[in-house]
Amino acid sequence: MAEKTIVExxxxxxxxxxxxxxxxxxxxxxxxxxxxxxxxxxxxxxxxMRDFRLASLEKYNQIPIPDWGPSIMGLNMxxxxxxxxxxxxxxxxxxxxxxxxxxxxxxRLGIPQAERESLAGVGAQYxxxxxxxxxxxxxxxxxxxxxxxxxxLHSEHADMIREHFMKLVPPTDHKFAALHGAVWSxxxxxxxxxxxxxxxxLQSYFRLNAPGAGQFEHTLIIVDKGAYLHxxxxxxxxxxxxxxxxxxxxxxFVGEDATLRYSTIENWSKNMYNLNTKRARVEKGGRVEWISxxxxxxxxxxxxxxxxxxxxxxxxFTSVTFAGAGQNLDTGTKVVHAAKNTSSYINTxxxxxxxxxxxxxxxxxxxxxxxxxxxxxxxxxLMIDDISRSDTVPAxxxxxxxxxxxxxxxxxxxxxxxxxxxxxxxxxxxxxxxLIVSGFADNVGKELPLEYAVEMNNLIRxxxxxxxx
Amino acid sequence: xxxxxxxHLPVKTWHWLKxxxxxxxxxxxxxxxxxxxxxPESGAISAVMKSVAKQxxxxxxxxxxxxxxxxxxxxxxAYQVGADAKIVxxxxxxxxxxxxxxxxxxxxxxxxxxxxxxxxxxxxxxxxAAARAAWQTKxxxxxxxxxxxxxxxMLTDKxxxxxxxxxxxxxxxxxxxxxxxxxxxxxxxxxxxxxxxKGSAMNADIAYMVxxxxxxxxxxxxxxxxxxxxxxxxxxxxxxxxGRKLFRGTIDFKNGAKGAVxxxxxxxxxLDEGVSNQTIPLxxxxxxxxxxxxxxxxxxxxxxxxxxxxxxxxxxxxIYRMMARARVDAVKKKIGNEETINAIDVFxxx
Numbered sequence: 001m002a003e004k005t006i007v008e009x010x011x012x013x014x015x016x017x018x019x020x021x022x023x024x025x026x027x028x029x030x031x032x033x034x035x036x037x038x039x040x041x042x043x044x045x046x047x048x049m050r051d052f053r054l055a056s057l058e059k060y061n062q063i064p065i066p067d068w069g070p071s072i073m074g075l076n077m078x079x080x081x082x083x084x085x086x087x088x089x090x091x092x093x094x095x096x097x098x099x100x101x102x103x104x105x106x107x108r109l110g111i112p113q114a115e116r117e118s119l120a121g122v123g124a125q126y127x128x129x130x131x132x133x134x135x136x137x138x139x140x141x142x143x144x145x146x147x148x149x150x151x152x153l154h155s156e157h158a159d160m161i162r163e164h165f166m167k168l169v170p171p172t173d174h175k176f177a178a179l180h181g182a183v184w185s186x187x188x189x190x191x192x193x194x195x196x197x198x199x200x201x202l203q204s205y206f207r208l209n210a211p212g213a214g215q216f217e218h219t220l221i222i223v224d225k226g227a228y229l230h231x232x233x234x235x236x237x238x239x240x241x242x243x244x245x246x247x248x249x250x251x252x253f254v255g256e257d258a259t260l261r262y263s264t265i266e267n268w269s270k271n272m273y274n275l276n277t278k279r280a281r282v283e284k285g286g287r288v289e290w291i292s293x294x295x296x297x298x299x300x301x302x303x304x305x306x307x308x309x310x311x312x313x314x315x316x317f318t319s320v321t322f323a324g325a326g327q328n329l330d331t332g333t334k335v336v337h338a339a340k341n342t343s344s345y346i347n348t349x350x351x352x353x354x355x356x357x358x359x360x361x362x363x364x365x366x367x368x369x370x371x372x373x374x375x376x377x378x379x380x381x382l383m384i385d386d387i388s389r390s391d392t393v394p395a396x397x398x399x400x401x402x403x404x405x406x407x408x409x410x411x412x413x414x415x416x417x418x419x420x421x422x423x424x425x426x427x428x429x430x431x432x433x434x435l436i437v438s439g440f441a442d443n444v445g446k447e448l449p450l451e452y453a454v455e456m457n458n459l460i461r462x463x464x465x466x467x468x469x
Numbered sequence: 470x471x472x473x474x475x476x477h478l479p480v481k482t483w484h485w486l487k488x489x490x491x492x493x494x495x496x497x498x499x500x501x502x503x504x505x506x507x508x509p510e511s512g513a514i515s516a517v518m519k520s521v522a523k524q525x526x527x528x529x530x531x532x533x534x535x536x537x538x539x540x541x542x543x544x545x546x547a548y549q550v551g552a553d554a555k556i557v558x559x560x561x562x563x564x565x566x567x568x569x570x571x572x573x574x575x576x577x578x579x580x581x582x583x584x585x586x587x588x589x590x591x592x593x594x595x596x597x598a599a600a601r602a603a604w605q606t607k608x609x610x611x612x613x614x615x616x617x618x619x620x621x622x623m624l625t626d627k628x629x630x631x632x633x634x635x636x637x638x639x640x641x642x643x644x645x646x647x648x649x650x651x652x653x654x655x656x657x658x659x660x661x662x663x664x665x666x667k668g669s670a671m672n673a674d675i676a677y678m679v680x681x682x683x684x685x686x687x688x689x690x691x692x693x694x695x696x697x698x699x700x701x702x703x704x705x706x707x708x709x710x711x712g713r714k715l716f717r718g719t720i721d722f723k724n725g726a727k728g729a730v731x732x733x734x735x736x737x738x739x740l741d742e743g744v745s746n747q748t749i750p751l752x753x754x755x756x757x758x759x760x761x762x763x764x765x766x767x768x769x770x771x772x773x774x775x776x777x778x779x780x781x782x783x784x785x786x787x788i789y790r791m792m793a794r795a796r797v798d799a800v801k802k803k804i805g806n807e808e809t810i811n812a813i814d815v816f817x818x819x
Contacts, residue, residue: 068481068489363486368742383757386724391753393482396767398746401708401739404768411722411754411761 056181187217284310323356352388476688513554528635529659610642640666679712
């Protein structure tokens with residue numbers, strides 16, 4: 001007899017554990033200029049950054065809540081704590097020095113093990129602060145800088161940070177970009193010098209432990225001319241009964257003929273409002289590759305954007321979104337072709353199950369000066385039951401005749417014939433369906449390093465458990 | 470000048486794309502159009518100059534447009550076809566517009582159970598005439614009724630044209646829509662089909678040519694409500710000069726529309742550097758047992774095809790002209806009425 005479960009019954013203990021944060025430092029709930037000044041003081045911001053935060057707060061108060069995406073009525077900023085500093089007063093370069101409860105958190109998530117086995121460097125953020133940052137000596141010897149953004153802001157890289165910080169995603173972009181500008185904290189800064197190829201990935205992992213808190217980390221990556229980097233971002237949180245908020249910001253600058261691969265497995269808990277903004281600017285001959293798996297969050301607004309600013313620049317976006325019970329995940333991408341002979345390829349899959357809502361939303365814009373450009377978009381959606389919902393909202397705006405833009409979208413269900421075939425080979429119906437869904441999401445899995453592909457397939461299997469019966 | 474908001478996308482997206490809806494100068498001060506009517510000889514058709522629809526019909530252009538027509542008391546022509554009547558000859562409605570005209574007309578087409586009919590509507594204007602013309606066609610199809618609606622627009626590039634359709638279909642009904650859109654300074658098209666009855670279907674074949682400084686703004690919606698309903702939208706167009714076009718196409722599978730199939734395809738040929746093409750094809754789905762597909766290709770002619778045709782001695786201009794005509798011809802040949810086909814050929818200078 002098939003095991004009958006509901007999503008809430010699933011053992012998510014790998015991610016759903018927590019520690020008391022009684023001795024952590026917090027600002028008051030809500031968002032006021034006093035709180036923003038308090039965060040700024042806490043961070044020892046230079047004057048320009050303090051002014052930037054306050055100007056962003058003004059923008060936040062002026063910009064309306066988006067009226068085109070999932071409802072965020074359940075998110076009350078008056079109840080959100082925008083800054084929580086864990087019980088450690090500084091960032092560490094050795095795991096042994098990290099406080100026990102925080103270290104245990106990352107141990108259980110497998111981060112130190114991953115660092116030893118397959119990463120060139122790791123940054124670990126706990127609530128609002130980076131608690132660990134390290135880069136392998138041989139990578140540092142190549143001139144690669146991988147540090148927390150706040151240290152960089154007070155170092156010899158300060159001018160570089162000021163030149164790039166929130167220039168791609170200005171606070172005027174949307175309400176939650178403005179919020180980020182006001183209360184950002186933590187995050188990483190990466191600089192890869194010209195011609196340097198970082199052969200194994202760097203990873204940042206974000207853990208939000210405090211209930212009712214927001215995480216607003218800022219990731220700034222500059223990959224200089226002819227360089228290569230693979231950056232992996234992971235995130236998780238324990239589930240609480242109150243809303244948590246993630247409004248991070250990622251800004252990627254990809255130099256001439258450089259390549260940056262940015263991989264994310266997002267597995268926030270299902271009380272999370274994930275209102276994240278990611279954007280890349282790609283220069284002549286450069287290439288950005290987004291690999292994205294969205295599994296967690298209660299509500300998501302996530303659309304990594306690529307601005308193809310230099311001739312021959314290229315963007316690839318490969319993603320899978322899995323919306324289960326209680327989730328409304330609005331994900332997709334934006335590509336702006338702003339130079340000649342640029343190209344983009346978008347390949348997405350979305351799965352809706354147990355009342356989950358997934359929306360694929362995209363925009364491909366080919367500007368007047370982007371002659372010779374090409375774009376191909378493929379989005380496929382899978383409906384697992386008839387209480388869920390899946391929408392595709394792809395937009396194309398073409399302003400030059402000399403281009404080639406193609407788009408295809410499909411929506412459907414799991415084929416009964418395929419399930420029958422797999423069952424005839426001895427699989428249970430549940431395993432057969434999970435296997436089909438894993439195969440459907442394989443566009444992302446095959447682009448990830450093996451360890452992460454395995455994690456992604458485990459997440460799919462978790463979500464598919466109890467899908468029949 | 471007062472504005473009206475029309476052609477709303479069923480679900481909104483980013484405002485900066487400017488695709489969620491369109492605005493146009495509000496319509497006012499209408500007269501009835503100069504329409505010649507060729508009614509098939511059949512006792513099964515009744516024609517009256519008042520609304521006879523017994524239920525509200527929602528349309529593609531939206532409520533604001535309907536309210537304006539209603540407030541302006543736009544004249545209504547209603548054609549009702551009795552049950553089981555198969556009308557072979559088409560009902561032909563030809564509207565002619567003159568310089569300075571501001572005219573609005575509402576047409577109701579009500580086909581009872583098992584009835585079938587073809588309706589051909591065309592819009593023409595005097596040479597160089599600048600006019601504003603507003604149409605609205607409301608359709609109710611009874612069980613297994615079949616309607617072919619052919620609309621040809623041959624106005625001048627100084628005319629504003631609003632063409633709005635709403636259709637409700639009962640079990641097994643079939644609505645075939647053929648539209649050829651050849652000009653108009655600002656042309657706005659809307660179409661909404663409510664596929665309520667089991668096995669009802671909507672099939673739209675649309676060809677457009679947008680040139681000069683003209684604009685074409687479209688909003689087509691197929692709401693799949695009943696089981697095993699089917700929709701298909703095939704849109705082929707050519708943009709040249711500084712022509713601008715926005716196509717919104719929505720296939721909406723409502724919960725309960727088991728076995729429904731929806732297909733949407735747009736093919737846009739871009740000829741000149743000044744053109745602007747916006748396309749937003751939506752698939753909305755609240756039902757598991759459905760199949761929905763969308764495909765779009767936008768750009769210049771395929772390089773291999775171009776090379777082949779040039780190798781046969783054709784000049785580039787000639788190739789583009791030929792390929793543009795081919796898109797219209799592919800839809801034109803489905804019209805099945807020689808006079809209408811000839812009129813299109815004359816308009817295009819064949």
